[in-house]
Structures are given as C-alpha cells and as structure tokens.
Amino acid sequence: MSARLIDGKAIAADIRADLREQVQRLPVQPGLATVLVGTRPDSVTYVNMKHRACAEVGVRSVRVELPESVSEAELVGRVRELNTDPQVHGILVQLPLPPHIDEERVLAQVSLEKDVDGFHPVNIGRLAMKNRDPLFVPCTPLGCIELLRHSGTAIAGRQAVVLGRSNIVGLPVALLLLRENATVTVCHSRTRDIAAVVRQADILVAAIGKPEYVQADWLRPGVTVIDVGINQKPDASSARGYRLVGDVDFDACRRVAGQITPVPGGTGPMTIAMLLRNTVRAAQRQVQNG
Amino acid sequence: MSARLIDGKAIAADIRADLREQVQRLPVQPGLATVLVGTRPDSVTYVNMKHRACAEVGVRSVRVELPESVSEAELVGRVRELNTDPQVHGILVQLPLPPHIDEERVLAQVSLEKDVDGFHPVNIGRLAMKNRDPLFVPCTPLGCIELLRHSGTAIAGRQAVVLGRSNIVGLPVALLLLRENATVTVCHSRTRDIAAVVRQADILVAAIGKPEYVQADWLRPGVTVIDVGINQKPDASSARGYRLVGDVDFDACRRVAGQITPVPGGTGPMTIAMLLRNTVRAAQRQVQNG
Ligand SMILES: NC(=O)C1=CN([C@@H]2O[C@H](COP(=O)(O)OP(=O)(O)OC[C@H]3O[C@@H](n4cnc5c(N)ncnc54)[C@H](OP(=O)(O)O)[C@@H]3O)[C@@H](O)[C@H]2O)C=CC1
Numbered sequence A, B: 001m002s003a004r005l006i007d008g009k010a011i012a013a014d015i016r017a018d019l020r021e022q023v024q025r026l027p028v029q030p031g032l033a034t035v036l037v038g039t040r041p042d043s044v045t046y047v048n049m050k051h052r053a054c055a056e057v058g059v060r061s062v063r064v065e066l067p068e069s070v071s072e073a074e075l076v077g078r079v080r081e082l083n084t085d086p087q088v089h090g091i092l093v094q095l096p097l098p099p100h101i102d103e104e105r106v107l108a109q110v111s112l113e114k115d116v117d118g119f120h121p122v123n124i125g126r127l128a129m130k131n132r133d134p135l136f137v138p139c140t141p142l143g144c145i146e147l148l149r150h151s152g153t154a155i156a157g158r159q160a161v162v163l164g165r166s167n168i169v170g171l172p173v174a175l176l177l178l179r180e181n182a183t184v185t186v187c188h189s190r191t192r193d194i195a196a197v198v199r200q201a202d203i204l205v206a207a208i209g210k211p212e213y214v215q216a217d218w219l220r221p222g223v224t225v226i227d228v229g230i231n232q233k234p235d236a237s238s239a240r241g242y243r244l245v246g247d248v249d250f251d252a253c254r255r256v257a258g259q260i261t262p263v264p265g266g267t268g269p270m271t272i273a274m275l276l277r278n279t280v281r282a283a284q285r286q287v288q289n290g
C-alpha cells in the first residue's frame, strides 16, 4: 500500500486562483505590509516569497526594512504608521526579532484588524478560548487544517497527535485541532516513548525541526500525516549540496500512512496561501466596516 | 490497595496560614474587589466564600454588586474605577456575566496588574505561549498543579489526560501541564473511546461536570487523579437532599489510583487559596513597583 499524497502545491494554487478573483471584485486593492528587522537570510527569503505571492494574486505589497539595531520604540512607531495607513490592510512583522526587542510588545501594537499573521496576543488568547473567535489565525497552523479538509480527513472525534509546541506552529495547530473537536495530544522534547504516543494517532502533525525523525513503525496504518518540518539534509548529488526533507521519514512512512504531505510541496505553499487569504479577508472586512 | 488521599483542605489551610504571615509583613493591606452582576445563587455563594477567605488571611475585600440589567458601559466604568483605586490590588469579575454583556470585552478592561483571576485575554494568550509569562494564572487550574506538587507527583515527561476543555478549567489546566513538560491529551464531549485514552494517563484531571463519570476500570493502576468536578447527587439521607460528588467514581477509583483528591475537600479549597495567593502577590508587586 502506498499513501495518497496531499498535494499542498496544487491546493495552494487553487486557493490563489480563487483569491485572484476575489481581489478583482474588491473596490480597493488589498495591501500587505511586511516589516523586516535585520538581514537574517531565512527571514529575507521568507519575506521575498511573500511579496512574490502577493504580486501573483494582485495584492499590493509594501516592504518596511529596518536595521538590526533599530530601537523598539522606532519599530513600534513604524507599526503604528502602518496601522493608520488606509492602503495597508494586513501587517506582518517577520519573526524572530532581535533579542533587544520585546516580541510580544511589538506584536501587541499591530491593529487587531490588520493582524493577518494572527500573532497579536489577543488573537492568540482568543484562539485558546472556547466561543471566542480570533480575527485571524496563524498561517502555518491554518494551512495544516486546510490540508486536512482538502484531503477529506475527518477531524471531529479523531485522535490527533501534534509533535512540537512552538508558538508559531505546534501550539496553535493543537488549539485549532481542538476547536475542530479532535482529541488532541501534544508531544515535545520531554515526551517519553513518543513512538507509543504517535501510534495512537489518526492524524499526526509533525513540527519539530528534526530531519526524517518520525519512523514508519511509529505509525498506525492509515494515519493522515501532515509534515510541517522543513530541514536541510546534506546531499552531494544536489547543486546546493543539500535537499529539503520534512520531520517524517517520507519514503518509509508513505508505505504505512493513509495520506501524507510531501516536503517540499506540502505545508510550505499553504502557509503563504493562508497569508494571502488572511490579507484579502482583512481588506474585505475593512471595506465593509468602512 | 487504596489510593493515598491528596488532602486539598489541609494543603489549602497551610497556604492560607503562610499567606496570613505574608500579609502581616506587607506595608499595605492587600485588597480584593469582587464584581458580581445579578443574583445567581451559585455566584453569590462563590463570592461570599471568597470574602470569608479574605477576612481569614487579613485581605481587605470590597464588594461591587450590580443589577442583572446593568449596561456593559456601566460595568466597564466600575472596573475602571477599581483599576485606579490604590486600596484594591486584585479585581475579580464573577463569571458568568449576563448574555447581553460581552465577557471578553469586560475582562480585557481589568488592569493586567490586578487580574488575579487570570482571565484577561492577554494573560490567557501568554499562558498559551512559550517563553511568555502571564502575570496571573486562573485559580482552579493553578490549584490543580499545586495539588500535584504537594502530592509529590512528577509531571515532566509524564502522560497527562485532561477531561474537559472549558475556558475556566480544562483548557488552562492543559496549558499549565504542558508548561510543566507533561505530554498532554485533552478530551471533551466529542472524544471517542474515552476509557482507552484515560488508560494512558499517569495524571488524570477530570473537569467535565458529570457526577461520578470516570470509572475505575478506565484507570491505569497507580495514576494520580485530580477531580475538579463539583456535582450534586440526590441523597435522601442528607438534610439538603443531596451530597456533593466529583466527576470520578471515588469509591471505586480509589482502589486503582495511586493518589486521588476527594470531593469535597480537594480542588475546591485550593481554588480559593490560589485566589488569595494571587491577590497577595498582586499587592506585593504593586508595593514594589511603587
Ligand atoms: N511549512 C511551513 O511553512 C513552516 C515550517 N516550519 C518548520 O517546522 C519545523 C518546526 O518549526 P518551529 O515550530 O518553529 O520549531 P521550534 O524549534 O520553535 O520548535 C520545535 C518543537 O519541537 C519539539 N521537539 C524538538 N525535538 C523533539 C523531539 N526529538 N521529539 C519531540 N519533540 C521535539 C520542541 O520541544 P520543546 O518545546 O520541548 O523544546 C519544540 O516544541 C521546522 O522544521 C521549521 O522549519 C516552520 C514554520 C513554517
């Protein structure tokens, strides 16, 4: 048996096509502002990808770039300017911020209505609470749920195991799965006998940042696997000297799983599609609310 | 074999004795304000218990009582007055609020420094996030952790199962257990085969509000059981016509569990002790910060 692939690249392309149409129907052009502090190569790459994706669906994008040495006050000042800029409907502060800046204080300054990354402390608090709806949900976790939906995997009443509890992936994924009425288990570096826990899963989300860590014999046959990991593995046959692999040993696990996302081409493209969707929805809301 | 009892009543009494001393050493008398809207009998009872407990440890308590029909604006106005009242160090808005009032908006008005109930959306958001520390943690969940500590139950690396995901008990308990490095599973009314999930638990926290629901044959021998449930069970032999039971079938489960909290006398007294502790700490902080 071989698992059915959950093709994040194709699903994300469909979502982008749909968003392109929605953008055309809007009376204003949606705008996304990215705020990048410093020049971390991975952050620069992510920001560039986001701008390219914006262009593709017709979202205007604005780039704010600040030196590594910027003061928190100055950064907050720039965020406040964006809050009042009518051409900017979504604001994304690229994380991580340099250590001299208090991340939570900065994120708390982003207007709730423009918090398309979903990391405003109030949006996170609402995500954790029953009967309170965050205006926006973090993009990678939202992309995981969307992949489950598109793959036809039932969530309610199923056992979901999440590997990882980071603020940007593991924990919000777990909160979203709980909202979808899964029975949710969260594992992390202190979990004992992780294989036995994973074996309970009908749905497994791996977000630990360890290349090919999840083994095939940990899986219950038929499980749906969402692999969030993006790791570099040395590979002499590649021009770059490495290739990208997930947190799951894909070649072995696909023989046991029922459905599985590839890396690359799984959760990665979905993250960006969800950012675009959040931005278009922010613009729609702001148009409606005048 | 019979489980060791975790005596919440005795542990809470020790904590109160310690707080009484701390209060005497403070240059100001700590003050707690309760805000009660309407006359729900259970809410009235809880508020009364809190005032009695304050008196016992030397905390001044102030009672704000508002009619069921109070407007949200008026309620918020009262909360703001308490925020600026130097004699009030902690503010507790008794929940639930009437349906015409937006609970989150009201809780968000409580000064973070005085949010001794821990329900400000920002405190909840911080509770959910790694490396962010809420100023205060909700009292019942905190009491559960404190009972585990006092019982000598190791948490890190153990499997914890939480039954219930309410905003006031289940979910914050799960987040706290995760912070303590347990591997945490959250169950709820949509969970299938709850017995099999419970059987994985080294630590079980039951907070579902169903009298004696958890059965002895669901338990792994030696498990530590924290029973948060407070339910009325008809009992002709009692003058009131009922007696209080937990969410766990105590008489049967104590034969399998390693340690267990009784109801009453388990989590109930701890909730109030934690409220007093939060209030005393709020006063200590406010004295320090001038
Ligand atoms: N597809 C996408 O768009 C995105 C992909 N990613 C990728 O997802 C992965 C995770 O990212 P992120 O959440 O930011 O990573 P973090 O490093 O912030 O968090 C990793 C989490 O995994 C846990 N963990 C580490 N080792 C183990 C182990 N051996 N067993 C169980 N748990 C373990 C850690 O536990 P503890 O808390 O105890 O330390 C931690 O909770 C990375 O590969 C990253 O590149 C990230 C963002 C977007």
Ligand SMILES: NC(=O)C1=CN([C@@H]2O[C@H](COP(=O)(O)OP(=O)(O)OC[C@H]3O[C@@H](n4cnc5c(N)ncnc54)[C@H](OP(=O)(O)O)[C@@H]3O)[C@@H](O)[C@H]2O)C=CC1
Residues within 6 Å of the ligand: B140, B163, B164, B165, B166, B167, B168, B169, B170, B187, B188, B189, B190, B191, B194, B207, B208, B209, B210, B228, B229, B230, B231, B267, B268, B269, B271
């Ligand atoms: N000791 C103390 O100081 C306190 C005690 N309590 C007591 O704790 C208990 C829970 O209170 P609270 O959290 O406010 O209650 P809620 O009614 O708000 O929440 C109950 C939770 O239990 C879940 N649940 C209900 N039935 C089942 C079932 N058959 N199997 C699994 N899960 C189920 C619900 O699931 P779903 O989300 O799917 O509906 C929900 O998440 C009550 O008995 C209450 O009196 C409460 C506060 C303080």
